[in-house]
Structure formats: C-alpha cells, structure tokens
Amino acid sequence: MHHEGLTIDKFKRKAVLVSDAQNLIMPHMHLGDTEWIALAESGGRILAEDVIAPHPYPHFRRSSMDGYAILSNDTKGCSTDKPIYLEVVDEIPCGSLPSIKLVSGTVSRIMTGAKVPDEADAVIMFEMTEPNENRGRRYIQLKREIKPGQNITPVGQELAEGEIILNKGRKLGTGELSVLATFGIHKVPVIKKPRVAIISTGSELLGIDEPLQDGRIRNSNTFMLANQVREAGGEPHILKMISDDLTIAKQRVEEALTLYDVVITTGGVSVGDYDIMADLVTEKDVEKLFNKVTLRPGSVTTAAVKNGKLLFALSGNPGACFVGFELFARPAIGRMLGVTNPFLPEYRAELGTTYSKTNKFTRYVRGRQEIVDGRVLVYPAQLDESNVMITIKDSNVLIVIPPSNESIEAGEMVKVIKLPS
Structure with a gap:
C-alpha cells in the first residue's frame, strides 16, 4: 500500500540488539519535575x-521492656544470698514523663517504650523482681547485679x-x-508522573463496549498498555482510536507529542504498523532512534524523538506490544521518574520443558516461574505467537531464548526477566 509522500526508503530497516536499542532511548529521558x-x-x-x-x-532514651528504671550502682554485690530492697517511687506509662527524680535506693515502675528517668542507667525486667510492701510503701526485691545500659534503647x-x-x-x-x-x-x-498518551490505530478495531462484528477485534491493547504504564509509574491517557487515514493519524500523533511526555502507538494493520512513524521520521525535527530490533516478537518496534518527546510505535499484535512495552517503554518511564534501576530484574533459571522453536533473533517467550524442590524452574507458554494474547495473563516471566538452530533442552539454564505482576 502506497501513500503520497512516502518512499520505499522508509521501509529499509537495520536491526539493532535489544541492549543497544535500550541504550539509544535512555539519553533522551529527562528527570521529571x-x-x-x-x-x-x-x-x-x-x-x-x-x-x-x-x-x-529514638529522640529520647526509652525502656525496651516492662520493668523498673534503676541506678545500676545500687545493685553492686547483690545476689541470691544478699538480696536488696529498692523503693518504688514513681510509675511511668508509655507516653508519660518521669515525675520524680530518682536517688540511690529508689526505682520507677516503667512500661515498654516509656522515657527512662535521666538519673537511671538501666531497666530491670519485671519478672526478675519480687514485690514487697512495708508500712504503705512499695518495694521490689532484687537478687542479681544489673549492668549499666541494660534494657535501655539509647538516643539515635x-x-x-x-x-x-x-x-x-x-x-x-x-x-x-x-x-x-x-x-x-x-x-x-x-x-511528577510522566503523562503517557496511548493511541491505537487500525480500522479493524472495535471499542470494548461495541458488539462483536465479523472480521473485527476489540481494542484490547489500549487497556493492556494503560495498566502497564500505571505499573511503571506513569499516568496513562487513552486517546481516541485512529482508523486507516494516514494524514489524520500523523496529525493526531504530532498533537499528542505537544501535549504529553511520551506517546505510544499500537497497531494499524491497514495503514501498516509503522507508516505513521515512517512518515514522521522523514521530518527534520524528528530523530529516528531505531526501527528494527533483533527480537521476537516485535522486531519492527520503533522509537523516535521529536522536540525532546519520545515516541514508541509498538506492534498491534498483543504479544509483541506487551513485550515491546516491557523492554523499552517501561525503562524509559522509570528513567524519567529517577528510578535507580529502571529495568526489570534479570536472573538465571532452569528451563522446565524443552523449547523446540529455532530462532534467527533472540526470542522473549512468555512463561511461568515455579519453585520445585528449591529449584527455580520456568515453563514457556504453549501458545506464544505475537498475535496470541490469552497467555499474557498466565505469565510472570519472559524467558530469553538466544538465536539457535537447535532446541534448548529441559534442564538447561536460561536468562529470565521477571515481569512486574
């Protein structure tokens, strides 16, 4: 399909590695206000x-248990054979202040978390004492020495x-x-949360509140992307769908780039997934970052910058759209938020079942992680084509399968990217 003003040159694509594509994006992401x-x-x-x-x-010395605040020097020489008696002269509930200054031979009943009297240098736990009363005065009997600082949480x-x-x-x-x-x-x-515009393109798309029509599909990518944006920390703005009018589509995307921090487009089969981008990147003020990546699904994922605003063109196929966001748009949003490491966690895990597809490009396979007998196992989804969307809900990892002409056997170690949900 040919559109006026577009030439065959725009379809020339040089594939870059995923890591290189990510590195091309990052310098254009500026920290938000x-x-x-x-x-x-x-x-x-x-x-x-x-x-x-x-x-x-804490900003005051506090008791680490229920007991009695004491002067530890009073307990020197104390033992089972030589118990001592100390008079209880105050009671300090948590949140209250001492009301009596302690002197040698006196103690304060104190609760956990309460302020320790300035004169006290230890707290003896309640269970280590025996209560005693004499002529209306309360005493505790103690049968062991107490070290300074015991059971007191110091300031700071x-x-x-x-x-x-x-x-x-x-x-x-x-x-x-x-x-x-x-x-x-x-x-x-x-x-501030980056404001992210989401635009779905394609005359085959139905609104989610429209009745089903033969030959058409409901616009699921918009809602998938909106939640991915929220999970990444951005603020999603779902814009009106665009059908197959390239002029209108280009105008809408350009308007979005003036109003939002990031623009994500998805789909547009009858226009060609990337015709909008291809047309835009011919303009002088647009810098194409990449238009092909060595990955499956979503190899023709594209990114460009216009007036400091980043534009991602993701596939209309749900699986490819999902993966493209996680690999490129998520870390870009994270960088705008100042996240220390904006990329999803990566680690090694054991392949639970043999993966038999051969790959020219690195494949990012939706999968499920399980812990079996202390081993981390990952199982590729049985249906993982770019146009398959149902298995997205059952996946908690992306399994990275390198280019190969042979199957990767169960038990081999593979790189895994942990999905956020």
Whole structure:
C-alpha cells in the first residue's frame, strides 16, 4: 500500500540488539519535575530528593521492656544470698514523663517504650523482681547485679539527626511510608508522573463496549498498555482510536507529542504498523532512534524523538506490544521518574520443558516461574505467537531464548526477566 509522500526508503530497516536499542532511548529521558504530596497519597511514588532525619531516632532514651528504671550502682554485690530492697517511687506509662527524680535506693515502675528517668542507667525486667510492701510503701526485691545500659534503647540508636533516611530514586512502599511517618514527614517530594498518551490505530478495531462484528477485534491493547504504564509509574491517557487515514493519524500523533511526555502507538494493520512513524521520521525535527530490533516478537518496534518527546510505535499484535512495552517503554518511564534501576530484574533459571522453536533473533517467550524442590524452574507458554494474547495473563516471566538452530533442552539454564505482576 502506497501513500503520497512516502518512499520505499522508509521501509529499509537495520536491526539493532535489544541492549543497544535500550541504550539509544535512555539519553533522551529527562528527570521529571518535583511535586510535594501528602504522605498518605505517596505510596508507589518515587522520591525526588534525599530525605534527611530531622531528629535522632529514638529522640529520647526509652525502656525496651516492662520493668523498673534503676541506678545500676545500687545493685553492686547483690545476689541470691544478699538480696536488696529498692523503693518504688514513681510509675511511668508509655507516653508519660518521669515525675520524680530518682536517688540511690529508689526505682520507677516503667512500661515498654516509656522515657527512662535521666538519673537511671538501666531497666530491670519485671519478672526478675519480687514485690514487697512495708508500712504503705512499695518495694521490689532484687537478687542479681544489673549492668549499666541494660534494657535501655539509647538516643539515635537507629538514626542520628542529619543522616539520610531514604535516598532519592527510591520507590515508596509500606516500610518507607512507616519510617517517613515516624519522623513526622507529612509532605513528601516525589517526581511528577510522566503523562503517557496511548493511541491505537487500525480500522479493524472495535471499542470494548461495541458488539462483536465479523472480521473485527476489540481494542484490547489500549487497556493492556494503560495498566502497564500505571505499573511503571506513569499516568496513562487513552486517546481516541485512529482508523486507516494516514494524514489524520500523523496529525493526531504530532498533537499528542505537544501535549504529553511520551506517546505510544499500537497497531494499524491497514495503514501498516509503522507508516505513521515512517512518515514522521522523514521530518527534520524528528530523530529516528531505531526501527528494527533483533527480537521476537516485535522486531519492527520503533522509537523516535521529536522536540525532546519520545515516541514508541509498538506492534498491534498483543504479544509483541506487551513485550515491546516491557523492554523499552517501561525503562524509559522509570528513567524519567529517577528510578535507580529502571529495568526489570534479570536472573538465571532452569528451563522446565524443552523449547523446540529455532530462532534467527533472540526470542522473549512468555512463561511461568515455579519453585520445585528449591529449584527455580520456568515453563514457556504453549501458545506464544505475537498475535496470541490469552497467555499474557498466565505469565510472570519472559524467558530469553538466544538465536539457535537447535532446541534448548529441559534442564538447561536460561536468562529470565521477571515481569512486574
């Protein structure tokens, strides 16, 4: 199919390695602006700045158990044969302050987490004492020596004032929110979410609320990509579908590039998956990064930059679209958020079943990871063609199968990429 203004040159493609394609993208990803949001809303966001402890933690000496705050020197020489008696003169619940200054021979009843009196240098656990009363006064009997510092959590044991609590680039989860709350940090500096436009192209596409029609399919890629963008930390914006009018499609993509930080297109069989991109990259202000990658599925995944905005053209085939996003768009969004390592985790695992397809390019096979007798096994999906979408829901890894003319046998070690869900 030929469109005015397009030449056969645009279809010339030089395949690059996945790693090289990723490296071509990264320099164009600039860190987003900082915004301050409420701690309660910050889960899942990325810190824009180092967070410094405004005070030591703990900021007062506290008891690590229920017992009695004492002057350890009072217990010297104490034993089963030579018990001592100390008078209980105060009671300190958690959250309260000591009300009586301790002197030699006196102790304060104290609860776990309560402030230890300044004069005390140890806490004796409740179970190591015996209560006693004489003439309306309360005493405890003690039969062993106590060392200074025992059962007292010192000031700054966990963090000193001025120490880094959390480094910028860290994703905020349950533990991070807990420690920020502990230090009273109720407004958090985070990187603004990149705004990502998602545009599906193709006259064969139906809206998800439309009745089924013979020869047409529902637009599933849009919703798959939107959730992938959310998982990556971006803010997805689903734009109106485009049919097979190349002029309108080009105009829509160019408009999206002015309004959003990243634009992702998917599909467009009757136009040709990458006609929009091919036409755009002939313009002077567009830099083509790559238009073919040595991978299956999705070898003709394309990326370009216009006015500092990144455009990804992903296949309309669901499997290829899914893989293209995970390998290229996800790390790009992560870099814009300042994530320390924006790439999905990689490791080695044992192939659970023989993989018999031969490959000219490296194949990224959807698969399932299981732990069997302490071994990490991965099983390729039985249906893994680029146009197959059902197995996406059952996959938690991508199994990396290198180019080969022979089968890879069960039991061999392969590289695995852990999917986010």
